[in-house]
Amino acid sequence: MARVHLWxxxxxxxxxxxxxxxxxxxxxxxxxxxxxxxxxxxxxxxAGLSVAVDGEVIANNRAAPVKPDSEVYLLQRLxxx
Amino acid sequence: xxxxxxxxxxxxxxxxxxxxxxxxxxxxxxxxxxxxSLPGMLHAAVVRSPHAHARIVRIDASKALALxxxxxxxxxxxxxxxxxxxxxxxxxxxxxGDRALYDGHAxxxxxxxxxxxxxxxxxxxxxxxxxxxxxTDVDAAIAPDAPVIRPGVADYSVPEGMHGNVARxxxxxxxxxxxxxxxxxxxxxxxxxTEATHQGYIEPHAAVGQLGEDGRGEMWVCTQGxxxxxxxxxxxxxxxxxxxxxxxxxxGGGFGGKTTIFMEPLTLALSKKAGGRPVKxxxxxxxxxxxxxxxASASMDVKIGMKKDGTITAGQVYFRMQGGAFPGMxxxxxxxxxxxxxxxxxxxxxxxxxxxxNRPKAAAYRAPGSPMAAFAVESMIDELCRELGxxxxxxxxxxxxxxxxxxxxxxxxxxxxxxxxxEAAKAHPNYSIPLGPNQGxxxxxxxxxxxxxxxxxxxxxxxxxxxxxxxxxPDIGGSRASIGLMVAETLGIPYEDVRVNVVETGxxxxxxxxxxxxxxxASGKAxxxxxxxxxxxxxxxxxxxxxxxxxxxxxxxxxxxxxxPNAGKFPPMSIGEIGAKMGSTGGxxxxxxxxxAGGYGASFGTHVVDVEVDPETGRTTVLRYLVVQDAGTAIHxxxxxxxxxxxxxxxIGWALNEEYVYGPDGRLQNPVFLDYxxxxxxxxxxxxxxxxxxxxxxxxxxxxxVGETGITPPLPAIASAIAxxxxxxIRSLPCSPPKVLAAIKALKKG
Numbered sequence: 001m002a003r004v005h006l007w008x009x010x011x012x013x014x015x016x017x018x019x020x021x022x023x024x025x026x027x028x029x030x031x032x033x034x035x036x037x038x039x040x041x042x043x044x045x046x047a048g049l050s051v052a053v054d055g056e057v058i059a060n061n062r063a064a065p066v067k068p069d070s071e072v073y074l075l076q077r078l079x080x081x
Numbered sequence: 082x083x084x085x086x087x088x089x090x091x092x093x094x095x096x097x098x099x100x101x102x103x104x105x106x107x108x109x110x111x112x113x114x115x116x117x118s119l120p121g122m123l124h125a126a127v128v129r130s131p132h133a134h135a136r137i138v139r140i141d142a143s144k145a146l147a148l149x150x151x152x153x154x155x156x157x158x159x160x161x162x163x164x165x166x167x168x169x170x171x172x173x174x175x176x177x178g179d180r181a182l183y184d185g186h187a188x189x190x191x192x193x194x195x196x197x198x199x200x201x202x203x204x205x206x207x208x209x210x211x212x213x214x215x216x217t218d219v220d221a222a223i224a225p226d227a228p229v230i231r232p233g234v235a236d237y238s239v240p241e242g243m244h245g246n247v248a249r250x251x252x253x254x255x256x257x258x259x260x261x262x263x264x265x266x267x268x269x270x271x272x273x274x275t276e277a278t279h280q281g282y283i284e285p286h287a288a289v290g291q292l293g294e295d296g297r298g299e300m301w302v303c304t305q306g307x308x309x310x311x312x313x314x315x316x317x318x319x320x321x322x323x324x325x326x327x328x329x330x331x332x333g334g335g336f337g338g339k340t341t342i343f344m345e346p347l348t349l350a351l352s353k354k355a356g357g358r359p360v361k362x363x364x365x366x367x368x369x370x371x372x373x374x375x376x377a378s379a380s381m382d383v384k385i386g387m388k389k390d391g392t393i394t395a396g397q398v399y400f401r402m403q404g405g406a407f408p409g410m411x412x413x414x415x416x417x418x419x420x421x422x423x424x425x426x427x428x429x430x431x432x433x434x435x436x437x438x439n440r441p442k443a444a445a446y447r448a449p450g451s452p453m454a455a456f457a458v459e460s461m462i463d464e465l466c467r468e469l470g471x472x473x474x475x476x477x478x479x480x481x482x483x484x485x486x487x488x489x490x491x492x493x494x495x496x497x498x499x500x501x502x503x504e505a506a507k508a509h510p511n512y513s514i515p516l517g518p519n520q521g522x523x524x525x526x527x528x529x530x531x532x533x534x535x536x537x538x539x540x541x542x543x544x545x546x547x548x549x550x551x552x553x554x555p556d557i558g559g560s561r562a563s564i565g566l567m568v569a570e571t572l573g574i575p576y577e578d579v580r581v582n583v584v585e586t587g588x589x590x591x592x593x594x595x596x597x598x599x600x601x602x603a604s605g606k607a608x609x610x611x612x613x614x615x616x617x618x619x620x621x622x623x624x625x626x627x628x629x630x631x632x633x634x635x636x637x638x639x640x641x642x643x644x645x646p647n648a649g650k651f652p653p654m655s656i657g658e659i660g661a662k663m664g665s666t667g668g669x670x671x672x673x674x675x676x677x678a679g680g681y682g683a684s685f686g687t688h689v690v691d692v693e694v695d696p697e698t699g700r701t702t703v704l705r706y707l708v709v710q711d712a713g714t715a716i717h718x719x720x721x722x723x724x725x726x727x728x729x730x731x732x733i734g735w736a737l738n739e740e741y742v743y744g745p746d747g748r749l750q751n752p753v754f755l756d757y758x759x760x761x762x763x764x765x766x767x768x769x770x771x772x773x774x775x776x777x778x779x780x781x782x783x784x785x786x787v788g789e790t791g792i793t794p795p796l797p798a799i800a801s802a803i804a805x806x807x808x809x810x811i812r813s814l815p816c817s818p819p820k821v822l823a824a825i826k827a828l829k830k831g
Contacts (some may be wrong), residue, residue: 005491007253009238043237052492056779059534061677073491074412076251079336080532080597081280081447081789 002030002070006041010074013040027051028062030072048077093569094782097719098576101561102331107642111331114287114303115363122289123152123192125351125362127344128206129372130181130188133215133439133747134230137179137208140189145202150194153354154206155347156619161319168316170407174442175317175346181210182230182406183439184748185371187344192351192360215439215747218250220380220439221402222246230437234408237464239434245446248408249435251417253490254397256428261395265386269465274813275796276740277378280446281731281759284333285364286373290314290348293357298325298349305335305555306594311586313342318349325349328585329555336731337445338374338596371751375741376446377402377411381457387465393426398457400433402450404443405419411435411443415530416439416450418490419793422459422528423477423499423685425486445596448529448789452732452796456814459525460799464810473524473801474507477687481526498711498775499526499685503718505771506687511707519694521805526687531786532597533678536609537590540568542615542670546639546657547578550611552604553592557581558727558788559720560600564608566716567782573639574656590675598786600718602777603678609781614672622666623654680779684787686710688729688794693800699822701737701803706795707769713777713785721787726768728791732758735792736799740815 001021006014014020020037024030029050035042051058052073058064059078067070105111142154157176164172175188189206192231193199221227222244229245238250252704262268284303292298298320300623307327314323332339348360364373382399398420404411416429466473476672481499486496503526506512516522539551554560561581569576593599620634623641627634633648634641640653663670691704708725715721742750751757776783796814804810809824 007239007251007491009250009252013237047236055492055495056679057492057530057681058679059532060679061679063677064679071492075418075490078415078530078532078597079337079412079445079449080530080599081340081342081445081449 001068002066002072004030004034004072004074006074010041010044013044014038024066026062026066027053027058027064030066031062050075050078089795091570093566093576094714094716096566097717098562100559101565101581102556113284113333114330117289117301117330118484119289119291119359120363122361123194123351123355124196124199124360125190125192125347125360126203126207127187127347127368128189128203129368130177130184130186131748132210132212133184133217134213135181135210136213137177137181137188138211140656141207142189144205144207145191148198148202148205150198151191151202152194152358153192153351154189155350155354156189159350159354160317163287163644164316167409171313174407181443185368185441186224187372189560190347190351196801201564217438217440217743217747219378219401219436219438221558222403222436223401230406230439233630236408236435243434246437247434248437249413251414252432254430256321258395258397258428265394266389267468268384268386269461270382270384271461271812273381273383273460275379275453275456276814277375277440278735278741279370279375279737279757280336280338282334282336282338285366285369286343287363288345288348289359289361290345290352291357291359292349292353294353294500296320300325300327300349301330302327302345303330303332303339305332305339305557307586308346308591309340309554309594314346314349317346325563326585326587330584332555332557335557336447337449337596339620340445340596343373348353349535366754367752368375370757371749372441372445373391374446375441376449376492377404378445379453381453383457383461385461385465387469389469391469391471391479393424393480395428396421396426397430398432399574400454401436402433403436403438403440405440406437407442408435408437412450416454419451419528420454423482423490423526424480424489425482426489429489447728447731447792450749451527451529452735455793456796456800459794460800460812462802463523463797463804467804472743474503477526478666480827495678496775496778497683497685498773501773501775502685502709502711505773506689506707506709507701509689509707509709509771511689511705512768514691516691519696519806521692521802521807523688523690523798523802523805524801525794525798525801526685527790528683528685529598529789529793530680531602532599533603533681534593534597534599535591536603536605536607536678537592538611538673539589539674540611540615540672542656542660542663544660546574546655546660548572548574550579550581550608551584552581552594552598553584553606554604557595558724559717560595560604562720563601563716564605567605568608568612571609571624572616573637594605598684598788599681601778602681602784602786605784606678606780607674607676609642610674611672615670618670619656619659622659625666626654627651643798660719681787682713682779684711684785684790686790686794688798690795690798690802692799692806694803694821696825699818699820699825701816701821703733703766705766705769707771708791709771709787710787710790711773711775712787713780714774714783714786716782718772721772722770724787725770727789728789729768729795730760730765732792732795733765733799736796736814736816738815
């Protein structure tokens, strides 16, 4: 299962967990699974997130692949100038 | 993409051909936003709030409408209702609702037959205000007695008990910071502040909009992203996106400030009310400074522990940033992960809040958040280096991130070039030039993520074997040239045979703006893939002519060749030959690519600056300035150097002079370039550049994106150089002469 790391101030919406394990083949499935498991995360996900999968930052591509052993980090949605 | 797939050994990539837009720009032929005109066009002017915070009691436009030649007035009552979220924020900023939220907030707009008549009419629109308490300072806004500007603005992230002006909170980190501080020989803690600055693009916002009563419209506009303009204007005005066609003009700078809307919907709203006549609106510089852009102001607490040998044991930051009167606009979400991004430190804690104030709605500005974060963290590291007598580059080499480091914000870095920039800076002659009296040297590193994003590109082969590329990312910093070079390299044809056009919203799929240093990376990557698709088709056409399998044809030097002796003996078929008969061999030949581009690679930089400070006046002169940055691959090195120099120049301005000054009445005191002091040519030396190339494995030519990192290190590098020259550490930007002089005097008294 992919390991999804939550930033510290998100953890209170996920029973205090730093890492949530989810079964997902894409970023979209991963976000949906997170929301199902921890509905308190829904506002953060709906507000828009950037996601880093195995070191690569993915802005908003729900189709980007996630592997069973992927390390995923949730980041605030990043904007550029 | 595997690392082995990054191409090397180029014919066109890495050369410096003339810029395709150069002649038009130096002869005045280039068409900017304000240059566009249409028959029957009206001109608009905007009524703006003179108050930082006020209830709008009444708007009476009768006197304005009575003037001959005045064709329409719009207020918020003319815009649709029921919007939510960011769409509502955009509408609220376009025209104030029941309250004006900052000095310069648009309240009404008028269209008339001439610009002067529109301005006269605007002055005749009567607005009755009830002035409300205001706050403009980032720290004052969370004082217990500060007025709560927009009750209920906090989002899900804000814990109970925070001030009502806090809109967002975030926290992340890793390791045990308390244990890290305990292991340090020296632990220091300070607060650093930066003021809001404006992107300072030379071209003010300008647009011509036309919207008929049938809901179909067009716009010609100066913007970094015309699909964003289409989406945002459609949302604010309640029209269908497909019914609004947006064409971008040439752009005289954006730096992030033209990735959103400000006054653009007003041209459409006025046009509709004026019976569909086109309406032109060009902002004055004062309007630009009062009501567009700026970036956030910041107040930042930093604590860092260091051993005597320079090892950093732990770091902790608490950032407070205001992004104006609207939530979600401060770059707190970018500033925090940038703060320690240059370092590999075992224990880090980041906390930050976004604060609402009575200032204009902030917009992105070149590496949003990163310059402020660098000012705080890099200044502190410089203070520790000076206290412990350590070389600032050696300390950065020792603690700096490298391939495989866990980044400060979580993910592990793949291939990055920070160490290479540090080594190049250390080896550069500027780093060893002896300094004279009142002179000091500053060093700082910087980081930006870069970005990919939604991208759509189309490429067509001409009958004469040339190629036309249609892109959707406006060319701000040379992307037409760099994309042309990559397509030429891929097709194997001369650069001069490739023309790259920025096309309107009807011509391609959705494109994100030119932001996040993404145009050369993402549109370039898509253009290369589109060119490869065209090559496959051309190989197929040649194979059909030769009567062999398409797989038996290879493409090199702008021509199809039999792949080997077994494929048959045929002379090469050039792109010109294939193009000339494409109508009879299967039709037009083109390539497309649509993608949300991934694979972007971060860009790191290291700057070295020498300054001299006049001890009598506090004036700082920049003697020499060096930018070293990892470009991945420099497609057009002259443009890359230009980006490095431009970023440094803006950062120097932020460090030395630029600041938004608000009076006690909450009004902006310096909304003109005479009082808002950006650097001019005579303020700066020639900025030296070194391009480091550590190719990004996520791009076929190794591109990283170079537009933003360069603005990040100047803020701390300049302040550290001043500290070296005077012994006085400025922890609140800008390092203006009065502030530096006061610090020198305080040191002498000390």
